Amino acid sequence: MNLKLSKKDKSKIGTKTKVIALAILVLIIIGSSAYILSNQRSEQKQHLIVTTTTSLYETGLLDILKIEFEGQYPSINVSFISQGTGLAIQTAMRGDADMILVHDPARELEFLEEGYGVNRKIIAYNFFVIAGPSEDPANIRGLSPTDAFIKIKESGENTSALWVSRGDDSGTHAKEKRIWNFAGLDVANLRTQDWYIEAGSGMTATLKLADDKGAYTLVDLGSYLNNYATGNIKLEIIVEAGKDTLNVYSVMANNPQKSELIGSNFDASMKFINFLVSDEVQEILAEFGKDKFGKPLFNPYVKLLKSGSDQEMVQWIQELAYFDGTECPTQYRYEEGDLYKFIITVTKNRIIEMPEVLRYSYNFWRLHQFFRNFQCLKQL
Amino acid sequence: MLETIIEAFSKAIGLILSGDPEILSIAFRSICISGFATLLSCIWGLPIAIIIGLSSFRGKRLVRSFFNAMLGIPTVALGLILYLLLSKSGPLGIFRLLYTPLGISIGQALLITPILVSFAGSALESTDVDIRDLAKTLGASNIQTNFKIIDEAIWGITLSIIASFNRAFAELGIAMMIGGNIRYATRVLTTSIALETARGEIAFSIALGLILMAVVFSITFLINFLRRG
Numbered sequence: 001m002n003l004k005l006s007k008k009d010k011s012k013i014g015t016k017t018k019v020i021a022l023a024i025l026v027l028i029i030i031g032s033s034a035y036i037l038s039n040q041r042s043e044q045k046q047h048l049i050v051t052t053t054t055s056l057y058e059t060g061l062l063d064i065l066k067i068e069f070e071g072q073y074p075s076i077n078v079s080f081i082s083q084g085t086g087l088a089i090q091t092a093m094r095g096d097a098d099m100i101l102v103h104d105p106a107r108e109l110e111f112l113e114e115g116y117g118v119n120r121k122i123i124a125y126n127f128f129v130i131a132g133p134s135e136d137p138a139n140i141r142g143l144s145p146t147d148a149f150i151k152i153k154e155s156g157e158n159t160s161a162l163w164v165s166r167g168d169d170s171g172t173h174a175k176e177k178r179i180w181n182f183a184g185l186d187v188a189n190l191r192t193q194d195w196y197i198e199a200g201s202g203m204t205a206t207l208k209l210a211d212d213k214g215a216y217t218l219v220d221l222g223s224y225l226n227n228y229a230t231g232n233i234k235l236e237i238i239v240e241a242g243k244d245t246l247n248v249y250s251v252m253a254n255n256p257q258k259s260e261l262i263g264s265n266f267d268a269s270m271k272f273i274n275f276l277v278s279d280e281v282q283e284i285l286a287e288f289g290k291d292k293f294g295k296p297l298f299n300p301y302v303k304l305l306k307s308g309s310d311q312e313m314v315q316w317i318q319e320l321a322y323f324d325g326t327e328c329p330t331q332y333r334y335e336e337g338d339l340y341k342f343i344i345t346v347t348k349n350r351i352i353e354m355p356e357v358l359r360y361s362y363n364f365w366r367l368h369q370f371f372r373n374f375q376c377l378k379q380l
Numbered sequence: 381m382l383e384t385i386i387e388a389f390s391k392a393i394g395l396i397l398s399g400d401p402e403i404l405s406i407a408f409r410s411i412c413i414s415g416f417a418t419l420l421s422c423i424w425g426l427p428i429a430i431i432i433g434l435s436s437f438r439g440k441r442l443v444r445s446f447f448n449a450m451l452g453i454p455t456v457a458l459g460l461i462l463y464l465l466l467s468k469s470g471p472l473g474i475f476r477l478l479y480t481p482l483g484i485s486i487g488q489a490l491l492i493t494p495i496l497v498s499f500a501g502s503a504l505e506s507t508d509v510d511i512r513d514l515a516k517t518l519g520a521s522n523i524q525t526n527f528k529i530i531d532e533a534i535w536g537i538t539l540s541i542i543a544s545f546n547r548a549f550a551e552l553g554i555a556m557m558i559g560g561n562i563r564y565a566t567r568v569l570t571t572s573i574a575l576e577t578a579r580g581e582i583a584f585s586i587a588l589g590l591i592l593m594a595v596v597f598s599i600t601f602l603i604n605f606l607r608r609g
Contacts, residue, residue: 020606024538028422031415049479049562058579063563079479079562082575095468096478202578232580260469 045077048268051091052101053171054202055220056249057082059297061288068284069275076268082202084170092116092254095261099253099269103171103220105321108250112323112332116261117252119336120328123276124249124285124298125317127241128175131207131224132216134236137161140216145244149183152216156195162215166206167198171247176218179244207233220247222289222297229293248321249298251276255334266335274339277302308366391583392590403584407591410568413481413555414548417488421544425496426537432497433504433533434526444501450494455553462487463557479560484568487554492544499543503536504529535607542603546596 056062062080069078083091085102092100093116100117102108111117130140130148138155140148155161166173180187190196197215199206203223210217211233221241227233239245253269254261275281282300289297301317304310323329326340333340395403431437432444464470466478477483507529515525530537552570559566561575569592576585 020538024541028415028419031412049560054578066563077565079560079565081479081560081562094470095473204580205578208580227580230580263468 046075046265046268048076048078048099048265048272049081049097050078050099050101050272051081051083051088051097053085053088053103053249054082054204055103055170055172055223056101058202058204059222059226059289061285061298064284064288065276065281068281069272072275073268073271076271078272084166084168084202085174086169093260095254095263097254098265099251099272101249101251103247103249104174105248105250105323106174108252109323111252112328115258116255118255118328118332118334119270119273119339120250120252120332121273121277121339122248122250122301122317122321122327123282124301125313126221126247126298128172128218128220128245128247129224129237129241130216130239130245131210131219131233131235132238133214134234135214136238137214138216141238143239145179145239145242146183148239149179149185153183153185153190156193159195162195162197162210162213164197164199164206164210164213164215164217166203166218167200168202170203172203172218172220175245175247179218182244204232207235211235218245225289225293225295225297243316246316246320248301248317250321250327257334270335270337270339274337277339279303311367388583388586392587395583395587396590400587403587403591405564406567406569406572406588407595409481410549410570410592411595413484413568414488414545416482416485417492417548418541418545420485420489421493421496421548422541425493425544426500428493429497429500429537429540430504430530432501434508434529444498447494447497447501451498453491453494455491455551456557457553458491459487459553459557462490462554466558478558479562479566481559481566483558484555484566487558488548488551491551491554492548495544495547496540499540500533500537503533503540507533507536538603542599545599549596550592 052062057080066078066080070076081088081091081097085104085107088097088100088102089107089111091097093111093114100111101123108117108120112120128145130145132138132140138148138152138161140151143151152161152163156163165176177187180190191198197209197213199209201209203219204227206217207219207223207227209215216238217235224235224237228235251273253266253273254264256262256264256266282303285298285300286296286303289295304313308314318325321327328336328340432440432447462483463478465472466475466483467473468476468478477486511529511532512525515528520528550570552574555561555566555568555571556574559568559571561567561571567575569588573585573588573592576582576588
């Protein structure tokens with residue numbers, strides 16, 4: 001069939017095919033060289049790779065921080081890779097990331113203890129809530145998270161309620177397992193039951209699944225507000241924030257002394273950590289989401305410490321996410337600079353710097369002052 | 381429900397028409413990365429295809445069936461293997477290819493090599509029967525005959541290149557696992573569709589999906605048009 005055609009006007013088709021083939025080749029070469037060029041431009045910069053949690057990434061906060069950070073340090077290019085906390089830590093352990101930004105204190109401690117991470121710093125916190133259908137089939141409104149979990153399990157077993165779990169080893173998933181444990185229930189056993197659904201995906205996808213199924217799920221307030229405002233989900237907050245559902249985000253750099261992690265960009269990591277705890281970024285954190293949702297998605301922790309306003313909250317965070325009474329025990333610090341110095345702003349122009357150990361005495365003193373003032377007021 | 385779909389589509393078309401620079405840069409990056417992958421796979425794939433198509437040797441059927449079997453390799457499986465190889469603690473870690481566009485290109489090139497080899501090989505083989513004897517009787521040398529066969533099979537080869545580009549362009553697993561979906565660096569159309577869907581930004585996803593399809597279709601149409609005219 002081809003033969004006849006080619007016999008008739010052999011020369012014509014021959015040249016034409018060559019022209020087309022050449023054109024395609026040229027196009028591909030132009031495309032790829034353009035790609036190589038664009039690739040090379042970024043090679044001149046230092047690269048900082050941060051693995052982070054989906055709940056943080058999907059809110060869009062990190063895009064703002066990226067622009068801000070690269071404005072301050074034009075020679076550094078920050079890349080965020082959004083993974084669950086479990087995978088984020090794994091990636092850093094393999095040396096494929098320079099630092100992590102996660103929310104699972106237990107695994108963070110492991111990361112430090114095994115020598116992979118240094119200079120942990122708590123940067124922000126918010127709360128998990130239990131979201132569920134407005135009809136509230138398990139009737140858990142107003143209960144504490146632990147009691148609510150027990151109720152959900154009971155209703156699940158008589159097929160009136162469903163539960164959707166992240167099921168992806170993320171920080172949210174770890175928190176969920178912790179609460180099940182508080183409630184005296186064994187997750188390994190729950191997993192086998194029909195009412196317990198494992199999504200195995202990111203926070204938004206899990207929320208949408210729960211929304212579709214009319215199920216309950218554990219979600220951080222940031223992701224909930226974000227998805228509720230965009231109309232992705234109709235689920236309501238059934239169980240409000242409490243001490244048991246505190247969610248603490250912290251940041252750690254890879255330990256450059258660890259042989260597997262020698263290639264990590266420690267210098268840039270430390271710049272990023274110092275950037276995150278700076279007043280400027282803590283202010284961004286405090287404002288982020290206010291215009292869109294009426295309340296901020298995250299609460300800045302460093303700012304909270306400095307202001308010393310909510311001692312109860314500080315207490316909660318320290319109980320959950322401090323190790324040996326500090327956010328990073330001294331043996332896990334490395335060239336930390338001023339990171340752990342405790343700074344009190346006395347007046348606008350007067351700043352006192354002191355080591356972190358004194359923070360407790362300072363807080364105690366403040367508490368003491370507070371009660372003394374209170375007593376004075378009473379007497380009046 | 382239908383209304384929300386229509387709304388999402390109209391929003392998506394609005395996004396494309398407004399020429400959102402980020403969408404355009406993602407599309408451009410996608411084309412470049414997959415284009416480079418196609419180039420790479422041509423460099424090593426076409427010679428293999430020509431050897432398979434034009435000569436006969438022992439074990440040829442084995443090689444052919446190997447490439448045919450590899451046609452269906454799941455992208456996530458290949459992505460995972462490459463991730464372990466390219467990771468800094470893996471054997472190829474020193475090249476620092478993980479989370480770079482070049483890494484994605486190499487991964488995609490490996491993915492599409494079987495397509496290129498199988499399709500181009502078949503195109504050459506099916507031409508072979510008709511042409512070889514004729515060329516020989518007309519007094520052509522071996523090399524001349526082979527060139528003639530390649531010339532006759534050029535359409536088949538072009539189509540196999542296009543098919544492999546399309547496969548690279550539309551795959552997700554490798555781009556996600558090797559690239560990591562880093563904004564402004566390794567975010568391509570498919571990974572950003574995955575991300576935006578996970579984020580619930582459906583209109584954005586649809587816009588990206590439309591661009592993805594538009595590129596694939598227009599390349600295929602262009603080739604068909606050139607072939608006819």
